Amino acid sequence: MAPMREALKRLTTESAVYGLGQVGGRAVQLLLVPMLTRALTPGAFGISELVIRYSQTAILILVLGMDGALARFFYHEPDREARIRMVSSSLVFRLATSAAVAALAATLAAPLADRLLGGQAYRKYLMIGAMTLPFTLLVMFANDVLRVTFQPWKFIALNITQTTLIASVSLFLVLRRHLDVVGVLYGRLAGDAACAVLGLVLIRHAVRPRFSRPALRRMLSYGIPTVPAAFGFALISGVDGYVLQRTRTVEELAVYAVALKFFAVVTMAASAFQLAYGPFAYARAGTPEAPRLFARVLGAYMAVASLGALLVATFAPDVLAVAVPAMYRDAAFPVLWLAFAAVALGAYTVAAIGIGLALKTPLLGLCAGGGALAAIAAHMVLTPRFGAPGAAVATFLGYATVAALTYAIAQRVHPFPYRGARLASLFALALALALALHRWAPPGAAGVMLKLAVAAGFGWVCMRLEVWKERGAVAPDWTDAGHAASGTRH
Secondary structure (H helix, E strand, C coil): CHHHHHHHHHHHHHHHHHHHHHHHHHHHHHHHHHHHHHHCCHHHHHHHHHHHHHHHHHHHHHCCCHHHHHHHHHHHCCCHHHHHHHHHHHHHHHHHHHHHHHHHHHHCHHHHHHHHCCCHHHHHHHHHHHHHHHHHHHHHHHHHHHHHCCCHHHHHHHHHHHHHHHHHHHHHHHHHCCCHHHHHHHHHHHHHHHHHHHHHHHCHHHCCCCCCHHHHHHHHHHHHHHHHHHHHHHHHHHHHHHHHHHHCCHHHHHHHHHHHHHHHHHHHHHHHHHHHHHHHHHHHCCCCCHHHHHHHHHHHHHHHHHHHHHHHHHHHHHHHHHHCCHHHHHHHHHHHHHHHHHHHHHHHHHHHHHHHHCCCCHHHHHHHHHHHHHHHHHHHHHHHHHCHHHHHHHHHHHHHHHHHHHHHHHHHHCCCCCCHHHHHHHHHHHHHHHHHHHHHCCCHHHHHHHHHHHHHHHHHHHHHHCCCCHHHHCCCCCCHHHHHHHHHHC
16 A cells, blocks of 8 residues: 555645645735725726636637646657657647637637627727737646646746736736726736746756657647537636626626635635646556545545635635625625535546546537536526526536536546545535535624534544545445456446
8 A cells, every 4th residue: 555655645745736836826816806806996807807717718728638638648758859849749839829819819809899798898808818818828838848747846936926927017007007907907918928938948948849740649639629628618617707797787797706716716726636636647547556546536635625615615704804895795605606616626627537548538528518508507597687696506506517427427438436426425515514604604703613613523524434545435346356347348
C-alpha cells in the first residue's frame, strides 16, 4: 500500500500547491465584490459580469479539447524533443484559432450585442471582450503546459500575477477614472495581455519554432470530439444570465452575479483538485493500484468538497451581511445551490477519467448535452418565475445531471471500484443540511454555533464512513482479476 499512499500524498500536495494559485485569484475576485457593488450601479455591475460570463462561455468552446489532449498524450511521447513538438504545435494552433475567432467576434459585435445584451449600445463591451479572448486563451495554454510539466510554483506565480493585475487595473479605471463597465473590461484585457507574455516566458523551454502535423492531428482527434461537451458546459454556464436578463430585471442579474462569486470560491478548491488530477491520473492509469487509487480519490473529493459547500452555503448570509449593500443580500439562497453545483462539476472531472482512458471522448458530449438540456428546461420553468434562486437551482440541476450521466456511462466503458451510491448519499446529506440551516438557523451567535455544530457532525459522518480509505471507498466486490478482464474488454 506504500505506493498508493505516496501517490495520494503527491496528489494532495499538488492540489494544495495549485490551490494556492487559485486562492490568490479567487480571493482577489471576491474582495472586488464589496468595492464594485458600491462603485457601480446594479445595472452596470450586472452587465459587466454578463459580458465576462459570455467570454468565459466562449472560451470553454474555443479550447477545443486541446487541454485534455495535451494531458492525455504528453506522457506518451518518447522523448523531450517529441514533447516540445507537441506543445509547439498546440501553441501555433491556439494562436491561429483564437485570432480568427476574435476577429470574427469583433466584426459581428453589433448583432451579437443586440442578441446577447439587449441592444447595440453595448457593442463596445463585446469588442473589448473579443480583443481579450486570444490573451486569455494564451494564459490558459501556459497553465496547461505548466501542469503537464509539473511546474506548480510557476503556475502559482502566473495566476496570482494575472488576477492581481486585473483587479488593480480594474479598480483604478473604475474608482479613479470613473469608466464603469468599460473600466472592468479594460482591466481584464490589460491583465490577460500582460500575463500572456509572462506565460510564454515561463514555458519558453517547452516551445520551439517547430510544427508537427501528426502530433496536432492526434491531439485534435482526441480534442475535437469533446467540443460538444464543451458546448454543453458553455450552455449550462451561459444560459442562466441570458434567461435572467430576458425574463427578469438587471438588478436581479446583479444579485445573481454576486452569488456566482461564491460559486467561484467553491470551484477554487475543486479547480485546484481538477488541475492536479488530470496529469496525475493519466500518468498512473497503467499501474496495478490505479483502480483502488481512483476510488479513494473520488471518495476523498466528495467528502471534502461537500463539507466545503456546506460551510460556504451556510455562512454566505453572514458574509453578505457585511460585504455588500443590502440589495445584494438576497444572493444567499442562490449561493447555496451554486455551491453544490460546483461540487457536482468536480465529480464530473473524476468520473470522466474512465471515458478518457477508454478513448471514447464523444460520450462526453452526450453527458454534457444531457446536462445542458436539463439546465435549459429548468431555466425555462424556474428562472422567469423565481428569478435568481430559480436560475441557481436550474444551474445545479444541469451540473448534477452531467455528473450523474458521466458516472453511469464511464462505469460501463471503463469501470472503477467506486462506491457511487454511498458518495451520492453523502452529497445529498450535505445539501439537505444546508437547506435546513438556511430555513431554520437562528440569527446571531446562536446561528453561528449551530452551523459549526452541523458542519462538525457532517465531518464526523465522513470520518466514520472512511470514504477516503480502502474499506470505505473501494467497492467490496472489486477484484484485480475482474479489473483485468474489464481492461481486456475495453
